[in-house]
Amino acid sequence: MSLTLQNLSKSYPIRDGELTVLRDVNLTMQPGDALAILGPSGSGKSTLLYLLGTLERPTAGAYKLGDQEPFSLSDAELAHFRNRSIGFVFQDHHLLPQCSVLENVLIPTLADGGDSYEARARELLARVGLAGRLDHRPAELSGGERQRVAVARALIHKPLLVLADEPTGNLDRKTAQTVGQLLVEMHQQEKTMLIVVTHSVELARTLPKQLEMLDGALAPWCGGQA
Ligand SMILES: Nc1ncnc2c1ncn2[C@@H]1O[C@H](COP(=O)(O)OP(=O)(O)OP(=O)(O)O)[C@@H](O)[C@H]1O
Numbered sequence: 001m002s003l004t005l006q007n008l009s010k011s012y013p014i015r016d017g018e019l020t021v022l023r024d025v026n027l028t029m030q031p032g033d034a035l036a037i038l039g040p041s042g043s044g045k046s047t048l049l050y051l052l053g054t055l056e057r058p059t060a061g062a063y064k065l066g067d068q069e070p071f072s073l074s075d076a077e078l079a080h081f082r083n084r085s086i087g088f089v090f091q092d093h094h095l096l097p098q099c100s101v102l103e104n105v106l107i108p109t110l111a112d113g114g115d116s117y118e119a120r121a122r123e124l125l126a127r128v129g130l131a132g133r134l135d136h137r138p139a140e141l142s143g144g145e146r147q148r149v150a151v152a153r154a155l156i157h158k159p160l161l162v163l164a165d166e167p168t169g170n171l172d173r174k175t176a177q178t179v180g181q182l183l184v185e186m187h188q189q190e191k192t193m194l195i196v197v198t199h200s201v202e203l204a205r206t207l208p209k210q211l212e213m214l215d216g217a218l219a220p221w222c223g224g225q226a
């Protein structure tokens, strides 16, 4: 159940031609692998995560996740596949303000009757240290707690792949460390594939492998400041 990207490219039409954001990106991962992607602002990191998350379609190239080629699916099939197979953690938690912590974690399961997932949601929330906050609304949580809910929500379906875009970007340094470590630990326990985009060298170093996005292509990361 691996991940393969072959010569993935993405261009956007612009007024005077075409803007190439990603060019011939190649990547292979196995279950249990985790990867940090660093790189300058505007280099294409979020664009790559959007493509891996199947939220955007590439201009060229092949993507295989598990036994599926997601971009060969219809929009409805793709939405189902994405919901089941890919978990997202964004910089901003994207929790629904009117729903409780427990309800927020169950949202990805609503399409197939959330009830049978409640035990798993409670277990995940206990593992991220929020067993005592199940009935809180997002506004009644700290920033770090909100990101921990987002981590639990991303894992509810035991996805093949977890994608995180600056997951600690809005947190102070100490909270960022805790949330970063939690993300890595949960990924190890769940044996997902994990890709974290970050400007934080500290967070990148908590992952076993780092790559750098430079002008739309993935390159080895040489350390130092992102
Ligand atoms: N819909 C779009 N149309 C045209 N250009 C776009 C579009 N989306 C992104 N871009 C361009 O693609 C480039 C890469 O954007 P992207 O968001 O992937 O960068 P990033 O590496 O995530 O940067 P940051 O670190 O600031 O988040 C940018 O120059 C951006 O202007």
Ligand SMILES: [Mg+2]
Pocket: 045, 046, 047, 165
């Ligand atoms: Mg970005």
